[in-house]
Amino acid sequence: MEKEQEQIQAVSDSKAAVFDPKEVIVDIQHLSKSFGDNHVLIDMNITVHKGENVVVLGKSGSGKSVLIKCLVRLLDSDEGTIKVLGNEITTLKNNELNVVRKNIGFLFQSAALYDSMTVNENLAFPLRDQKKTLEEIDTLIQEGLESVGLPDAGLLMPSELSGGMRKRIGLARTMILKPAIMLYDEPTTGLDPITSKEISKLILEVQTKQQTSSIIITHDIECARITANRIIVIKDGKAAAEGTYDELIKSEDKWIRSFFE
Amino acid sequence: MSESKLATLPAKSPDSNVFIFSSGKFGEFFKEIGEITRFAGNFFKSMVIPPYEFKELMKQCYLIGNKSLSLVAITGFIMGLVLTIQTRPTLARFGAESWIPGMIAVSIIREIGPVITALICAGKVGSGIGAELASMKVTEQIDAMEVSGTNPFKYIVVTRILATTMMIPVLVIFADFVALIGGYLGVNILGDVGFRFYFTQVFNQLDYSDLLPACGKTILFGFSIGLVSCYKGYNANKGTEGVGLSANAAVVLSSLCIFIIDAVAVQLTSILLPK
Numbered sequence: 001m002e003k004e005q006e007q008i009q010a011v012s013d014s015k016a017a018v019f020d021p022k023e024v025i026v027d028i029q030h031l032s033k034s035f036g037d038n039h040v041l042i043d044m045n046i047t048v049h050k051g052e053n054v055v056v057l058g059k060s061g062s063g064k065s066v067l068i069k070c071l072v073r074l075l076d077s078d079e080g081t082i083k084v085l086g087n088e089i090t091t092l093k094n095n096e097l098n099v100v101r102k103n104i105g106f107l108f109q110s111a112a113l114y115d116s117m118t119v120n121e122n123l124a125f126p127l128r129d130q131k132k133t134l135e136e137i138d139t140l141i142q143e144g145l146e147s148v149g150l151p152d153a154g155l156l157m158p159s160e161l162s163g164g165m166r167k168r169i170g171l172a173r174t175m176i177l178k179p180a181i182m183l184y185d186e187p188t189t190g191l192d193p194i195t196s197k198e199i200s201k202l203i204l205e206v207q208t209k210q211q212t213s214s215i216i217i218t219h220d221i222e223c224a225r226i227t228a229n230r231i232i233v234i235k236d237g238k239a240a241a242e243g244t245y246d247e248l249i250k251s252e253d254k255w256i257r258s259f260f261e
Numbered sequence: 262m263s264e265s266k267l268a269t270l271p272a273k274s275p276d277s278n279v280f281i282f283s284s285g286k287f288g289e290f291f292k293e294i295g296e297i298t299r300f301a302g303n304f305f306k307s308m309v310i311p312p313y314e315f316k317e318l319m320k321q322c323y324l325i326g327n328k329s330l331s332l333v334a335i336t337g338f339i340m341g342l343v344l345t346i347q348t349r350p351t352l353a354r355f356g357a358e359s360w361i362p363g364m365i366a367v368s369i370i371r372e373i374g375p376v377i378t379a380l381i382c383a384g385k386v387g388s389g390i391g392a393e394l395a396s397m398k399v400t401e402q403i404d405a406m407e408v409s410g411t412n413p414f415k416y417i418v419v420t421r422i423l424a425t426t427m428m429i430p431v432l433v434i435f436a437d438f439v440a441l442i443g444g445y446l447g448v449n450i451l452g453d454v455g456f457r458f459y460f461t462q463v464f465n466q467l468d469y470s471d472l473l474p475a476c477g478k479t480i481l482f483g484f485s486i487g488l489v490s491c492y493k494g495y496n497a498n499k500g501t502e503g504v505g506l507s508a509n510a511a512v513v514l515s516s517l518c519i520f521i522i523d524a525v526a527v528q529l530t531s532i533l534l535p536k
Contacts, residue, residue: 072408098410112405115396126409129312177409 023050024083025181025213026071031080032237033066040066042237044080048181048213053203055216055224057259058234064217065109067234068183071215072104073097085180102126105179105212109186111170113158119145120154123173130177144172148202164195171202175210182206182214188223200226221260233259300492304422307415314420321424325386329432336381337436340373341365341443349451358452362459363466365444371471374437376523379482382429383515387490390421391511394494395504403495418495422487429483430476470534478526485518 026048033041040063048054056064069075071082073089082089087100113122123141132140145151148168153161161169167187174182184203188196200223206212207227216227224231225245233241233248233256241248241256249260345365352358394417397403406413441463448454490511497503 074404074407094412098412101408102410104408106405106408108401108405110400112401114402114405115400116393125406125411128411 055228105174337439338443341440345447362462366463390490392508395497395507425487
């Protein structure tokens, strides 16, 4: 028990070590998004600082995934501003948007590996228009695979991978361009508790080693506990509560507390 | 429902229901035509703007061309053989058996070869493209490409449409050749015709007005198969159910396009290049 407490403390220390509250990386103001009559996000405000992991919690269908899809403009927002690394995402032209997107890593819920490509080809895909030699690309791929603990998976097809392996390869592919911002869409969904914990620790490693800022969408409270510097709880399209894990578990709001029970 | 309540309901004319139904279906039809036209416009725009995806284009040409070769060869061979066997009795009745090679050549090169091969490719290639793209769409692979800063339309759609446009004519030429070989064997089942004589007869009956329109329409067949299949796959929804629906719609709509293009091409050929 004591040992686990020490580990949690070490984790918290490492999170705090890289977090710089002065520099804002993502600034979302008054964001609204509706699908017909369904108002998914209403006047949402979120800021993410350099090196900070922000976890977004909320019930299914509360608009968590819509939020990060608006951030990379996979969905167009109805109202509000979204500044990523100082660029107003909502007004960028496509070619300008693609430049910003290269600084954003997006790990999809299903990992979204390209089924017709091997793991190596999947990892090489984001490097296609980078001016790198084949040797440099090979080195980056190998480093990526080793960083997620799968150094020998390069020649496998995505259909040969387990759920946890897919998530790891997805993470390696996302990290290969060393993005400044990481967006995780339910990174531990569908995984067993041990693999979930491993993925959560990998997320934390990414933060500490590469000083990335992250928005993590999850239902997994253990993942939130391990990775979050700050947690935002969404209810009815709005941020209902915000704080650290320790603050929110002591919340006076029964609905908020029920998330952590 | 009570009689009094029924009496208060406004009477609906059956004709008005038909009109609403028809206008809805027509509206959807024209909307779809408009969407496909816009999709085609995006294709032409993306095709000319660099960067060009040569490697992916070559890969798709290989997959579409090489992997359809055996199916097209078998179909072409049977096409030539059956056509010869079926037409021989009719021509023999008029003592016109010597016309068999020429008749086969004109039928196959002008019409049967291009149309049958295109329909086979609509089934094999079109359904494959429709299902693959729809699957990529519902499993967020297309979104993943977009987020990584790659233009998925250029990488996935442009390469596949170009590959079908280039490879279907090649497959048709190959199928025509194999069909003529099939015809040669068919002629020799009940007769004894030399290989050189047969092909001399074949080529004597053909001129540019047979070859050029056939080549032209196969290019259009290839383009329509690629365009329709990519459109259906790229705009798939409804989850995994959408994958099957897209593959099915890709085949049905491609086949329909092939017949429409063929009908228009035949009319234009008869006007512009009369025999």
